[in-house]
Amino acid sequence: MLEMRNICWRILCNRSFSSSVTPNCFPLVSLDRPHDIWHPPPTPHYSTHQKTVEIDGKSIANDIKATLATEVNHMKNSIKKAPGLGVILVGERKDSRSFVRIKKKACEEVGITSVVVNLPENCTETEVLDAVSALNNQESVHGILVQLPLPCHLSEQKIINAVNVEKDVDGFHPVNVGNLAMTGREPLFIPCASRGCIELLHRYGVEIIGKKAVVIGRSNITGLPTSLLLQRHHATVSVVHKFTKNPEEITREADILVSDVGVPNLVRGHWLKPGVVVIDMGSTLVTDSKGSHVTGDVCYEEAIAKASLLTPVPGGVGPVTISMLLCNTVEAAKRAYQWTEKS
Numbered sequence: 001m002l003e004m005r006n007i008c009w010r011i012l013c014n015r016s017f018s019s020s021v022t023p024n025c026f027p028l029v030s031l032d033r034p035h036d037i038w039h040p041p042p043t044p045h046y047s048t049h050q051k052t053v054e055i056d057g058k059s060i061a062n063d064i065k066a067t068l069a070t071e072v073n074h075m076k077n078s079i080k081k082a083p084g085l086g087v088i089l090v091g092e093r094k095d096s097r098s099f100v101r102i103k104k105k106a107c108e109e110v111g112i113t114s115v116v117v118n119l120p121e122n123c124t125e126t127e128v129l130d131a132v133s134a135l136n137n138q139e140s141v142h143g144i145l146v147q148l149p150l151p152c153h154l155s156e157q158k159i160i161n162a163v164n165v166e167k168d169v170d171g172f173h174p175v176n177v178g179n180l181a182m183t184g185r186e187p188l189f190i191p192c193a194s195r196g197c198i199e200l201l202h203r204y205g206v207e208i209i210g211k212k213a214v215v216i217g218r219s220n221i222t223g224l225p226t227s228l229l230l231q232r233h234h235a236t237v238s239v240v241h242k243f244t245k246n247p248e249e250i251t252r253e254a255d256i257l258v259s260d261v262g263v264p265n266l267v268r269g270h271w272l273k274p275g276v277v278v279i280d281m282g283s284t285l286v287t288d289s290k291g292s293h294v295t296g297d298v299c300y301e302e303a304i305a306k307a308s309l310l311t312p313v314p315g316g317v318g319p320v321t322i323s324m325l326l327c328n329t330v331e332a333a334k335r336a337y338q339w340t341e342k343s
């Protein structure tokens with residue numbers, strides 16, 4: 001029995017940290033991990049000449065979008081309805097406008113209809129709440145997203161609370177976050193970046209159960225839900241934030257390291273254990289000698305010498321986050337119409 005267990009572990013370890021990993025095409029992440037199974041943590045065996053594999057988020061996102069496009073097409077043929085996403089965009093922030101453009105284009109690619117409500121920077125809270133309420137009441141809108149951050153004079157809390165929980169495709173409503181945090185409960189939606197992170201780990205065959213995971217950042221939109229979701233997948237999770245002393249001592253323990261900060265080059269090579277799996281969620285627009293470009297939190301050149309798997313920025317978790325938004329929207333529409341592929 002013990003020998004059998006050891007063999008299973010060796011298979012899992014090899015699968016998790018092999019240098020020849022190619023993504024799996026099996027379906028999307030679910031919360032339903034077996035709660036009654038607890039495997040002892042493995043001791044991964046790292047070879048010194050292991051080559052880092054760069055995670056290809058773009059191709060995973062394309063794969064997910066192709067599956068969704070087929071499903072949306074079936075839905076349209078069967079009930080003559082399409083999933084719909086409503087986006088509220090307040091103000092003129094260049095990055096927010098660009099993200100909304102990316103989301104709108106992704107919707108078009110899979111056949112989701114989208115409507116963007118643009119409000120001026122100086123709009124009142126009541127105007128935003130009215131826009132949320134209108135989308136809550138619109139039958140053809142199944143998912144609502146309020147692009148963040150909002151201008152300081154608006155209460156993010158009040159506005160997110162106003163989104164119908166059943167349309168909360170960002171997964172930011174406190175009811176959905178609470179259900180994500182509590183054992184035995186199921187949120188209707190999981191925040192897209194966190195869901196994207198787990199999806200990448202699954203597709204690259206990274207075993208999460210019993211692994212030491214470190215999440216840098218604890219914000220409501222990325223760090224917090226990611227640490228909750230990793231716990232639901234039975235990782236042992238540590239959270240690092242602004243007030244953490246000697247963060248590198250904690251991150252060096254990680255089998256899986258997720259960075260959700262927004263500070264370029266925060267994570268250096270000496271923060272990493274050899275063979276670690278690194279998911280870099282940071283996305284900061286910088287202007288340097290290479291011109292204007294998006295960069296992550298992890299010093300890529302140093303991490304590539306240490307990690308077994310690494311997400312680049314751009315082209316890592318970002319595109320998968322967008323495809324998770326599409327998944328959540330399609331799931332919302334399926335629930336609203338009580339439609340499944342078989343119906």
Ligand SMILES: NC(=O)C1=CN([C@@H]2O[C@H](COP(=O)(O)OP(=O)(O)OC[C@H]3O[C@@H](n4cnc5c(N)ncnc54)[C@H](OP(=O)(O)O)[C@@H]3O)[C@@H](O)[C@H]2O)C=CC1
Nearest residue numbers: 193217218219222241242260261262281282283284318321
């Ligand atoms: N790729 C994707 O799909 C997505 C990427 N992002 C990106 O993720 C990044 C984080 O976004 P968001 O969570 O909204 O940002 P926030 O600014 O809301 O949160 C940043 C978090 O990082 C922590 N932090 C800040 N500085 C340090 C430091 N020096 N050491 C350790 N921890 C630190 C903060 O700690 P404290 O709590 O103590 O203040 C906070 O918890 C951004 O670059 C954003 O663009 C966001 C969503 C999706």
Ligand SMILES: Nc1nc(=O)c2c([nH]1)NC[C@@H]1CN(c3ccc(C(=O)N[C@@H](CCC(=O)O)C(=O)O)cc3)C=[N+]21
Nearest residue numbers: 145146147148149170283294313314315316318319321
């Ligand atoms: N209500 C709300 N929901 C969000 O999910 C949300 C938000 N507000 N506010 C901002 C953050 C940030 N975020 C990103 C999503 C995709 C990429 C992404 O696709 N990045 C590309 C690069 C994009 C580019 O080049 O501009 C990549 O990494 O390849 C990045 C960041 C979602 N957020």
